[in-house]
Amino acid sequence: TSGGAPAVMGEDTVAELRVPDVDDAVKRVRALDVAGDDGERTDLAPADEEAAGNTGTIDGVGDVKARAVALIDDDRLLQAARLLRAHDVHVPIIDPRDAADVKLNAFIPKAAVMEELIESLKADPRRPGTEWIVQCEHSGRRDVSIYYRMDEETQTKLTARIESPIRKDMLVPFLSVLNESELYKSWLPNWTMPRLRVRRSDKLSQTGRCSQVVLVTVDLPWPFSSRECVLDAWGVDDIDASGDICVLVDSVNPGASMRCGGVVPDVDESGVVRIDFTGGFLFRKLPDGWDAKRDAARAALSWFGTASGAGVDTESAGLSTGGTSAPGRASFDSDSVRSADDADAGGGDGTRPCDDRILVSVQMYMDPKLAYVPTSLLNFVIRTVMYTMWCMLLRVAEKVRDGKSEPHRASIAAKAGELYDWVRERTGAMLARIFAPLPVGTA
Secondary structure: OOOOOOOOOOOOOOHHHOOOOHHHHHHHOOOOOOOOOOOOOOOOOOOHHHHOOOOOOOOHHHHHHHHHHHHHHOOOHHHHHHHHHHOOOOOOOOOOOOHHHHHHHHHHHHHHHHHHHHHHHHOOOOOOOOOOEEEEEEEOOOOEEEEEEEOOOOOOOEEEEEEEEEEHHHHHHHHHHHHOHHHHHHHOEEEEOOEEEEEEEEEEEEEOOOEEEEEEEEEOOOOOOOEEEEEEEEEEEEHHHHOEEEEEEEEOOOOOEOOOOOEOOOOOOOOOEEOEEEEEEEEEEOOOOHHHHHHHHHHHHHHOOOOOOOOHHHHHOOEEEOOOOOOOOOOOOHHHHOOHHHHHHOOOOOOOOOOOEEEEEEEEEEEOOOOOOOHHHHHHHHHHHHHHHHHHHHHHHHHHHOOOOHHHHHHHHHOHHHHHHHHHHHHHHHHHHHHOOOOOOOO
């Protein structure tokens, strides 16, 4: 209400966050794939031609390119790349003749990067020969797993992978928290001991529904200077082909052209260093056997006398959120990072999880442009920062879902027609595919 505290969000105010009812959506979905020979459901991929966006007659290379551009404009970059491969149209086009050629040259190379990222995120980090080091597996009540590896030559470049199952009613809120980049600074955690904080998060450009360029500045402990990164984020709808939603995040250099027509600015503060970053998010069906692996991992930790919630207590060490706190003190304790709904998500209280979960994963490579990273700082980032930031992201998404984040609610409402109505429609289709009943005789 105007002039007073915000009213509790009711059905009319949180409508923009509601995911369509899965049971109703299932009735409208086309027939899904038949189960594989081993009786398990396949990866929800339709026939190759349909997956490539080829649902009609193709009339020459020009038609292929036009359809690929239309798929890109509809945020279906991976389908555009498949369509071009299916018709032997090679990119980059050596002698671009029109705007379509220029656009394909600018966008399609990103598809290969995204396909490589997805392949890595879908691979088992525990498979033989893997280079991943386990930081924690199925840790805490939110079931967080973190893996990392260091560049062997420099021992300064870090690659990390984090994943958690989330309930289906968290999908749209989670996507909204990622998309509302101008609000990052309001919720990303800051540390006072050692000093580590996100000082700036500015959106430089927005292109279409799902792509934006964001500048993020982070202050590091003395004696290191602040680090900064300009991130180009691409959201991709691959639901019709694989059932997945993907977001590719890649750093861009000063002077590079942005899709809006502008250029990436130079560093505007003395002593700030631009760094390299590549990564992305993947939202997909929770793999079969997830709970068995979780239970086995927790049993092993219990056997060796390690609590299943390892890492949780580190969240409060010298931590604040979106502001400042007294040195060495936290503005909230570790329990506040968990919500009452965590018990329903299947956690340390021994309850079995619901069957309405999907898996969200992120993988990120960072080159901090440091000649040497002290072991203490590296351990702090690996053991505390990554876990806490991930838990805070989940926590904010929960608040958005529950109508308890007014800044996000207002932004979502303002962008409903141009973005979030479409997000609800597409995530509804994704959830319908994932949670559709198995064909008779395959359960």
